[in-house]
Amino acid sequence: MSDNDPERPAAAHPEGDAAAAPSAATVPSAAAASSAAAASSAATASSDAALADEAAAVPGAVAAAGKRPLVHRHHWLVRVTHWANAVLLAGMIGSGLQIYNAFGHFGPRGGPYYPNPFDGKPFPLKVRLGGWLAGGLNWHFALAWPFVLTGAAYLLYMAISGEWRSLLFRPRDVPRAIAMQLYYLRLRKQHPPQGKHNALQKGAYTFILLLGVISVLSGFAVYKPAQLSWLTALFGGYELARYWHFWAVFLFLAFTLVHVTLVLVVDPASLRAMITGWYRGRFPSHD
Amino acid sequence: MTDRRLSRRDLFRLGLAAGPASLLASCGWDGGPHLGPKLHAISKVNDWVGEKLFLSADRLAPQYPRSQRTAPRDFPAYSISHPLPVVADPAAWAFEVKGLVAQPQRLTLAMIQALPRVTYTVKHHCVEGWTAIATWAGAPLASVIALAQPTAAARFIRFDSFDHGYFNGWDLKSAMHPQTILAYAWNDRPLTPAHGAPLRLYAPIKLGYKLTKFLTAMTFTAEQPGGYWENQGYPWLGGV
Numbered sequence A: 001m002s003d004n005d006p007e008r009p010a011a012a013h014p015e016g017d018a019a020a021a022p023s024a025a026t027v028p029s030a031a032a033a034s035s036a037a038a039a040s041s042a043a044t045a046s047s048d049a050a051l052a053d054e055a056a057a058v059p060g061a062v063a064a065a066g067k068r069p070l071v072h073r074h075h076w077l078v079r080v081t082h083w084a085n086a087v088l089l090a091g092m093i094g095s096g097l098q099i100y101n102a103f104g105h106f107g108p109r110g111g112p113y114y115p116n117p118f119d120g121k122p123f124p125l126k127v128r129l130g131g132w133l134a135g136g137l138n139w140h141f142a143l144a145w146p147f148v149l150t151g152a153a154y155l156l157y158m159a160i161s162g163e164w165r166s167l168l169f170r171p172r173d174v175p176r177a178i179a180m181q182l183y184y185l186r187l188r189k190q191h192p193p194q195g196k197h198n199a200l201q202k203g204a205y206t207f208i209l210l211l212g213v214i215s216v217l218s219g220f221a222v223y224k225p226a227q228l229s230w231l232t233a234l235f236g237g238y239e240l241a242r243y244w245h246f247w248a249v250f251l252f253l254a255f256t257l258v259h260v261t262l263v264l265v266v267d268p269a270s271l272r273a274m275i276t277g278w279y280r281g282r283f284p285s286h287d
Numbered sequence B: 001m002t003d004r005r006l007s008r009r010d011l012f013r014l015g016l017a018a019g020p021a022s023l024l025a026s027c028g029w030d031g032g033p034h035l036g037p038k039l040h041a042i043s044k045v046n047d048w049v050g051e052k053l054f055l056s057a058d059r060l061a062p063q064y065p066r067s068q069r070t071a072p073r074d075f076p077a078y079s080i081s082h083p084l085p086v087v088a089d090p091a092a093w094a095f096e097v098k099g100l101v102a103q104p105q106r107l108t109l110a111m112i113q114a115l116p117r118v119t120y121t122v123k124h125h126c127v128e129g130w131t132a133i134a135t136w137a138g139a140p141l142a143s144v145i146a147l148a149q150p151t152a153a154a155r156f157i158r159f160d161s162f163d164h165g166y167f168n169g170w171d172l173k174s175a176m177h178p179q180t181i182l183a184y185a186w187n188d189r190p191l192t193p194a195h196g197a198p199l200r201l202y203a204p205i206k207l208g209y210k211l212t213k214f215l216t217a218m219t220f221t222a223e224q225p226g227g228y229w230e231n232q233g234y235p236w237l238g239g240v
Helices: A007-012 A035-044 A046-057 A074-099 A131-163 A173-184 A199-223 A229-234 A240-267 A269-274 B003-026 B032-054 B110-114 B139-149
Strands: B095-099 B105-107 B118-125 B129-141 B157-159 B168-172 B181-186 B200-202 B215-221
Touching: A046 B003, A046 B095, A074 A131, A074 A240, A074 A269, A131 B032, A131 B139, A173 A199, A199 A229, A229 B105, A240 A269, B095 B139, B105 B110, B110 B129, B129 B139, B139 B181
Parallel strands: B095 B215
Antiparallel strands: B095 B105, B118 B129, B129 B181, B157 B168, B157 B215, B181 B200
16 A cells, blocks of 8 residues: 555656756766656656666666656765764663653752653653663763764754755745645645755754754753853753753654654655665655 | 565665664663773763863852742752761861871861851752752862862872761862862751761862762872762762
8 A cells, every 4th residue: 555655646746847857966877867857757657666666676777767866865974974863862862861760850959840741750761771870871971972073063064065055944935834834735736846855844954953952052051050051041040951951852752753754654765865875766856 | 576665665664673672672771891881981081071171260150149049948968878977076076188288187177167268059969950059158178278288299189978988089170169168057057967067068060979978088199089979880070
């Protein structure tokens, strides 16, 4: 059932949009530039799933009419930092929940405590890392450095390469995001033109990067509330900094759930792209 | 064809599941005999960063109005000994300053109270994550250090207590900080046994477990002295 699903919505997708046409530079074949448009017509024929698959199975195959083009989507630095941060973030969350267990409230001793559905409830062993408070602290502080460094390397790459333009959500993306939402709600027939990411994706990825930055800053605010008292004050004081630091966990988890679900359901080929860098899927025009 | 496509996708899903699964298998893991010591080594790097980059010799921790003090009954007081350790003969109690010093000292409480007095209302940060505000008063540790005149070889201080062998090691930079005191008063009253009577170490720039209660002696050393909790895995510097 899910097998042919990716084909059907593709038919409605304006792969041939001039605004969204792929640049020849990103397609590793001279013949491929023209094939993007062909790919969309091929995709409308829902019976050729096997055919498209055949093409994907031939390494380095020249994209020909009826086959999806192979495009290079992610720089190695993006791929390495993406997976490194996925693993590091899991460790940060596990050790963070271990630390939380030592005092499961937010607010000064004696209260009042800030609203928290987990108030006074310890997290079970299977989601914790470290075994006890000191173990959790040591994991948390050991993983924090590579987490910050990979994040910084990624942001630096985005800034220097100019890639930030395809990812950063800016004010002009607001109407585009609304148009995209209307399209998803089937209140708009035509897929809004887009670059590498649509406006809603830009919003999601900008949000998660911002969340990463806020997590790191609130982490330092909790780590050194006396030496960095100005930073701690920016978050509303130590207790609130710890509170925001904790809530970031659940925003990360919610994002990851939606992110992974969309990858698997809407565009599984993007998973390969994040591993190898190469993309051969439904949305080649976005590269 | 369709079967192969499914299996390839399944492989993707398996790969996706493998990451979280391997993490799950490691839950509650302190690193084991191989990674555990490495984590502790990284903790020493963090101690270095904490002392050299974050810790300022004279930046003061924020102070609070007395009206923001935590209700005394809500201020936790931990000790290793149960019941609370109490000095049998307060008149016989004295605080020794020894080790790598030119002038070893044996100070009575009256002598310490005769030194300059520092009073502040500050936030106490426990490693567990709770905070509590109280007013503390005592003699600047720097004034006691000045009396003892540590030698050039002295790089650390070991603080000992009569609380079942509880002790802490400190760096000299934190010890010389103007808000680091030998405290004898808590919330405008003489220190109670729960908070370390007759004398305890206090500073708003360190976590609570670094603030040795029930003091008996301080010893200047060349080697890093460790500490009761620190030797069990807690960060040694414990700076906030």
